[in-house]
Amino acid sequence: xxxxxxxxxxxxxxxxxxxxxxxxxxxxDGDLKILFWQAVSxxxxxxxxxxxxxxxxxxxxxxxxxxxxxxxxxxxxVTEIPTVExxxxxxxxxxxxxxxxxxxxxxxxxxxxxxxxxxTWKYCIAPDGGCAQAAQYEGVKSVEAPDPQTxxxxxxxxxxxxxxxxxxxQSPVIQKKQFENCVGAKAPGCTSANFxxxxxxxxxxxxxxxxxxxxxxxxxxxxxxxxxxxxxxxxKGGGDAASAARAVLETGEYDYAWNMQVEPEILAKMVAAxxxxxxxxxxxxxxxxxxxxxxxxxxxxxKRSTKDAGPHPSLSDPAVRRALSLAIDRDIIVEAGxxxxxxxxxxxxxxxxAVASTKNDSWCLKQDLVAANKLLDDAGWKKGPDGIRAKxxxxxxxxxxxxxxxVRQATQELVKDxxxxxxxxxxxxxxxxxxxxxxxxxxxxxxxxxYADVEMYTxxxxxTDPEKYLAEWLCDKVxxxxxxxxxxxxxRYCNPAYDKLVGELSKTAELDKRAALAKQLNDMLTEEGxxxxxxxxxxxxxxxxxxxxxxxxxxxxxxxxxxxWSRAK
Amino acid sequence: xxxxxxxxxxFAIPTLLIISFVIFALLDLAPNDPTGDLPLTxxxxxxxxxxxxxxxxxxxxxxxxxxxxxxxxxxxxNILERMTGWQFGDGNRxxxxxWATRSPVVDLIVQRLPQTLWVVGLAYVFGVLIxxxxxxxxxxxxxxxxxxxxxxxxxxxxSVPTFFTGVLLVVIFSSYLQWxxxxxxxxxxxxxxxxxxQQIKQMALPVAVLSLFNASQITRFVRASMLDNxxxxxxxxxxxxxxxEKSVLLIHVLRNSLIPVVTVIALGVxxxxxxxxxxxxIFRVNGLGQLLIIAVQGADIPLVQTLTFIFAVLIVLFNxxxxxxxxxxxxxxxxx
Numbered sequence: 040x041x042x043x044x045x046x047x048x049x050x051x052x053x054x055x056x057x058x059x060x061x062x063x064x065x066x067x068d069g070d071l072k073i074l075f076w077q078a079v080s081x082x083x084x085x086x087x088x089x090x091x092x093x094x095x096x097x098x099x100x101x102x103x104x105x106x107x108x109x110x111x112x113x114x115x116x117v118t119e120i121p122t123v124e125x126x127x128x129x130x131x132x133x134x135x136x137x138x139x140x141x142x143x144x145x146x147x148x149x150x151x152x153x154x155x156x157x158x159t160w161k162y163c164i165a166p167d168g169g170c171a172q173a174a175q176y177e178g179v180k181s182v183e184a185p186d187p188q189t190x191x192x193x194x195x196x197x198x199x200x201x202x203x204x205x206x207x208x209q210s211p212v213i214q215k216k217q218f219e220n221c222v223g224a225k226a227p228g229c230t231s232a233n234f235x236x237x238x239x240x241x242x243x244x245x246x247x248x249x250x251x252x253x254x255x256x257x258x259x260x261x262x263x264x265x266x267x268x269x270x271x272x273x274x275k276g277g278g279d280a281a282s283a284a285r286a287v288l289e290t291g292e293y294d295y296a297w298n299m300q301v302e303p304e305i306l307a308k309m310v311a312a313x314x315x316x317x318x319x320x321x322x323x324x325x326x327x328x329x330x331x332x333x334x335x336x337x338x339x340x341x342k343r344s345t346k347d348a349g350p351h352p353s354l355s356d357p358a359v360r361r362a363l364s365l366a367i368d369r370d371i372i373v374e375a376g377x378x379x380x381x382x383x384x385x386x387x388x389x390x391x392x393a394v395a396s397t398k399n400d401s402w403c404l405k406q407d408l409v410a411a412n413k414l415l416d417d418a419g420w421k422k423g424p425d426g427i428r429a430k431x432x433x434x435x436x437x438x439x440x441x442x443x444x445x446v447r448q449a450t451q452e453l454v455k456d457x458x459x460x461x462x463x464x465x466x467x468x469x470x471x472x473x474x475x476x477x478x479x480x481x482x483x484x485x486x487x488x489x490y491a492d493v494e495m496y497t498x499x500x501x502x503t504d505p506e507k508y509l510a511e512w513l514c515d516k517v518x519x520x521x522x523x524x525x526x527x528x529x530x531r532y533c534n535p536a537y538d539k540l541v542g543e544l545s546k547t548a549e550l551d552k553r554a555a556l557a558k559q560l561n562d563m564l565t566e567e568g569x570x571x572x573x574x575x576x577x578x579x580x581x582x583x584x585x586x587x588x589x590x591x592x593x594x595x596x597x598x599x600x601x602x603x604w605s606r607a608k
Numbered sequence: 609x610x611x612x613x614x615x616x617x618x619f620a621i622p623t624l625l626i627i628s629f630v631i632f633a634l635l636d637l638a639p640n641d642p643t644g645d646l647p648l649t650x651x652x653x654x655x656x657x658x659x660x661x662x663x664x665x666x667x668x669x670x671x672x673x674x675x676x677x678x679x680x681x682x683x684x685x686n687i688l689e690r691m692t693g694w695q696f697g698d699g700n701r702x703x704x705x706x707w708a709t710r711s712p713v714v715d716l717i718v719q720r721l722p723q724t725l726w727v728v729g730l731a732y733v734f735g736v737l738i739x740x741x742x743x744x745x746x747x748x749x750x751x752x753x754x755x756x757x758x759x760x761x762x763x764x765x766x767s768v769p770t771f772f773t774g775v776l777l778v779v780i781f782s783s784y785l786q787w788x789x790x791x792x793x794x795x796x797x798x799x800x801x802x803x804x805x806q807q808i809k810q811m812a813l814p815v816a817v818l819s820l821f822n823a824s825q826i827t828r829f830v831r832a833s834m835l836d837n838x839x840x841x842x843x844x845x846x847x848x849x850x851x852x853e854k855s856v857l858l859i860h861v862l863r864n865s866l867i868p869v870v871t872v873i874a875l876g877v878x879x880x881x882x883x884x885x886x887x888x889x890i891f892r893v894n895g896l897g898q899l900l901i902i903a904v905q906g907a908d909i910p911l912v913q914t915l916t917f918i919f920a921v922l923i924v925l926f927n928x929x930x931x932x933x934x935x936x937x938x939x940x941x942x943x944x
Binding site: 074078080081083086087088089090167168169170171172173174224226227228230233234246248249250251252254273275276277278279282285286289290292293471472473474475476477478479481482484487496497498499500501523525526527 | 639640641643644645646647648649650651652653654655656657658659660661662705706708709710711712715716719720775778782783786789790791793794795888889890891892894898899902905906907
């Protein structure tokens with residue numbers, strides 16, 4: 040039955056190609072079947088913020104510019120990327136101007152204008168709307184339209200890196216006509232608009248079944264009349280990563296499956312079936328172990344992990360922090376838990392290449408137990424009868440927390456074993472991801488509270504510019520009861536020299552200098568042991584060999600170029 | 609009987625109110641958060657705004673009362689409006705909205721019901737149809753080969769979890785033999801013979817997994833209950849009177865044995881509606897079970913609250929039905 044369908048689709052495609060020798064006609068390649076094992080809940084990324092929603096909606100609604108697979112900016116709805124050189128960005132870095140491509144239409148046939156762009160900004164910043172992408176519009180003072188084809192964004196202060204609002208899959212433009220009555224508190228009530236936004240992208244939502252399946256058809260008003268090659272898309276959700284991989288790699292029921300978080304050896308077996316392949320792309324995700332700079336002793340009660348608790352009795356010793364890093368064999372962790380989806384790293388900013396430092400690779404990338412042991416011996420940490428080092432009654436024994444996830448638990452075991460070889464003990468603990476990352480101020484298990492000595496998780500930054508990310512390690516961003524445990528400086532690292540350098544970065548516009556500063560900041564964090572970077576994590580997806588045109592992208596939506604996808608001949 | 613039923617129904621109202629409060633309180637105490645699954649690139653102050661827009665900044669009791677109003681007043685009125693076309697007020701009532709999808713919870717449930725009823729319901733029916741004859745024969749020919757095999761299979765079916773049998777069937781029948789799809793297509797509409805075959809094919813594996821599990825459970829009950837009755841005096845009397853063995857077994861013994869079995873079956877019906885969380889996940893049936901588990905993982909409190917409360921209503925209701933059925937089946941039992 041399925042073969043017959045394929046055969047028919049193939050015949051139709053062949054006929055269509057025979058008819059038009061010079062141009063490919065859109066909609067000739069049948070149905071594209073995509074599998075997201077985490078089902079998509081809504082098509083409005085402003086109301087969800089989850090990666091799955093951002094990716095799914097990227098087939099329908101588009102930003103003004105997006106990132107390509109190398110992290111470079113490409114114009115989508117505009118004629119060019121504004122820069123200081125071409126006059127698009129003002130010399131004082133206080134404003135930028137986008138020129139909209141002529142003739143762009145919404146999928147309902149109405150023209151796409153600067154008004155829609157302004158509306159999108161107003162929609163997201165409206166009070167009570169709970170816009171999940173509000174950070175994309177941070178520092179934007181106003182968005183204006185000198186004429187229907189021009190968008191002028193004014194900033195509250197000079198922005199050396201202005202590409203955030205309307206750039207990337209997180210901040211697509213939505214249609215004013217459709218969402219006009221859905222601003223602020225009224226946003227969640229507009230179910231049909233949130234499930235079927237009108238967009239400029241290659242596909243249009245035909246039917247949306249929340250947390251289940253989305254049916255999309257080709258947009259007849261798409262600006263490139265030869266695209267998309269597929270007539271429709273079925274995006275199915277649910278299940279787990281391993282069975283999603285099986286549906287693409289073994290049974291061949293699906294063309295594309297997102298996010299293959301599966302043990303490397305299981306994936307390798309599935310790929311051997313010869314029906315599909317894995318695609319990997321490395322963005323900015325780094326799995327790291329944060330070292331608590333404050334005392335996290337449970338006997339301190341509510342004071343632990345705050346300034347009042349005082350510095351950590353052993354982790355405040357730079358020798359200990361460095362030894363903990365030296366003892367870890369990152370290659371083994373990658374091999375056991377990540378396979379092709381990971382690379383050993385000593386950087387917290389691992390990419391793009393321009394800002395990725397190599398300064399600390401020489402001492403940090405290789406495991407060196409001898410050096411680590413010597414470091415601890417010299418610092419006066421002596422092994423006790425139980426094999427755990429101690430000094431003045433303080434033991435090198437740590438509570439090691441992370442979120443519940445089979446790869447993380449396996450990594451915990453490995454690290455515990457490596458640390459035991461330098462006389463450091465670890466008690467392992469894990470909490471469900473929705474609790475660990477949930478940020479509930481009443482819960483003792485959140486990563487922000489950090490009621491542990493060390494904790495492990497992954498974080499990254501959007502886009503290619505690390506300025507905002509590096510500012511997370513500022514002294515005033517330390518989470519504490521005073522700020523409701525909100526603050527992104529989770530390791531409680533504080534160094535005035537670092538703060539000063541971040542200030543310098545925010546005032547520097549030249550790209551080379553920015554890159555040099557970013558590297559310097561990154562190196563400072565690694566050298567001073569704010570954390571131990573472990574693995575540079577890539578995104579892995581799988582696609583059928585019958586699918587062509589996939590360009591795996593870690594900088595934007597994985598489906599960023601779905602208009603170019605086609606059935607492999 | 610009627611006054612008894614009425615009394616029980618009235619008694620159910622405070623019970624359900626207490627249940628709804630307990631569920632709400634438990635969910636509120638649970639330490640997860642609707643913004644927990646969001647990427648860490650979304651800063652804390654934005655998360656705070658998201659929580660506020662979901663109404664999480666309101667006090668607990670206020671949120672509970674609000675849910676009561678939405679569930680017991682707004683939703684029924686809405687259903688009534690849709691069924692009759694009448695308009696009550698301005699029709700602009702706040703419905704129970706799911707946090708993850710921002711769409712009405714009741715619509716989600718209605719969307720999920722068909723696949724759950726088809727797959728889980730059918731598996732229950734099959735389970736019963738298989739279980740009763742096997743149980744009867746097993747009991748009648750106790751310790752025969754048939755009984756031994758039946759006991760063995762039902763023990764296996766009962767003790768091997770569905771996440772094992774499900775994946776096993778997928779590996780054999782989808783990956784290796786490629787007879788059946790491993791993913792359930794909820795968009796499939798049965799219009800002609802080929803789409804009907806398609807529907808049968810995609811239902812085959814999940815229904816098989818669940819039928820085995822259900823049948824194993826019920827067979828044990830049927831067998832035990834039959835054995836109890838087979839040794840009763842009235843059976844000996846019937847045989848002594850010269851009643852045919854077939855009548856003894858199928859009329860005298862079976863009818864009496866079915867009384868406890870019917871209760872067990874009736875009490876099991878609500879579990880059909882709660883879906884089969886694991887089996888639905890494995891085959892991506894995406895019915896009510898999957899809806900519930902996603903909601904629990906994503907801390908979608910209105911959805912979890914509404915779903916679990918509906919299950920509570922069904923359980924209370926089917927308990928009552930079981931009791932009433934008991935009275936009808938066994939004339940010796942009278943409640944009044």
